[in-house]
Amino acid sequence: MLSFSAPWEMTSCPDSLMQHYQKTGAAKWLEGLIQQCGDDLYHFLLRQSDPVLAQDICQQTWLKVMEKRHNFRADSRFKTWLFSIARHTLLDELKRQQRWQSSLCPELLPEPATPQCWPEGRQQRFEQALRFLPFLQREALMLQLEGFSIEQIAGITSELEETVKSRLRYARRFLQSRLGESNE
Template sequence: MALAFLFSGRLGKASSAEALLAQFTRSGKPGYMAQLVEQCGPDLYYFLVKQSDAKMAEDVSQQTWLKVIEQHQRFAGGASFKTWLFTIGRHTLVDEMRRQQRWQTIEWDDHISESADTEVWQKVAQHQQQMAFDAHLTLLPFVQREALILQLEGFSLADIALITGQPQETIKSRLRYARQFLQQFCGVDHD
């Protein structure tokens, strides 16, 4: 983004990112690329920082612009320059996250129809609810958490009593307290 400061105003402003890239391709003058960085750089950085941290976003942003400079002639114009830029940025971010072993993904069907949109949001809500449940589960005292996890695994009261060496009435009490706590904070009952 320092390039934009050095070259801004020297070559005149082009009307679009596509026109700036075309001028850069024809002339090779770095001022056009600097204007592209000035025009699209903040949006790219924002996109990257929302999915990583500031240091990684800065590094990936620079790597992306280097790739744009190296591959500028590959831009076919089928999509906007910004779409092409963000595609390169996303691929670079994913590669960097994989390299640092920070890549996590939730498998979603890539070809979800609009009619399935509600289903997707339901899955997202369920996932968020499960994350809240898991977080609150860790707040339970060990014996309550143990009893609840065993029940969630499908064990009967008699089995849980046998596993823990406690009377069934004690297990019932632990389960009741655990459910009350979770209902209070999560608003759900995971039987």
């Protein structure tokens, strides 16, 4: 029996898909990019905002990819470029909604319950603690958990690598203090 695969399935690398999309503008290549990177992008944005805003920013990001496809440099990684667009779009929206300050200042949030009052599961406790991380630290940690290197995170956030390392260090310390564990 013959089986037909979508064009992007033959070109599994998002970088190659983007190069095809950049050259042709064909929807089939964009569809492949969305299938390969869409879930990761949404989950990153969800951890930085709420479900409605994350979905909205996802859609805006893909529209910007369509509009700016000619700006993509073939010597860079597509996923890094994509997350950079998403990050800037999210920050612009948070500023527009005047939510940026509360995202930066965890002291404006209510004090979390003690770890003993958190749900039983380790993952649930981790998710609860993430909500109270300062935005920039949470962002760096989420990007690292998405598999980005320090260098790539610095590129996405337009920060120095040392700044990214500091944010990750502070995020880990915060999570360790909230979770009461020394190995997370």
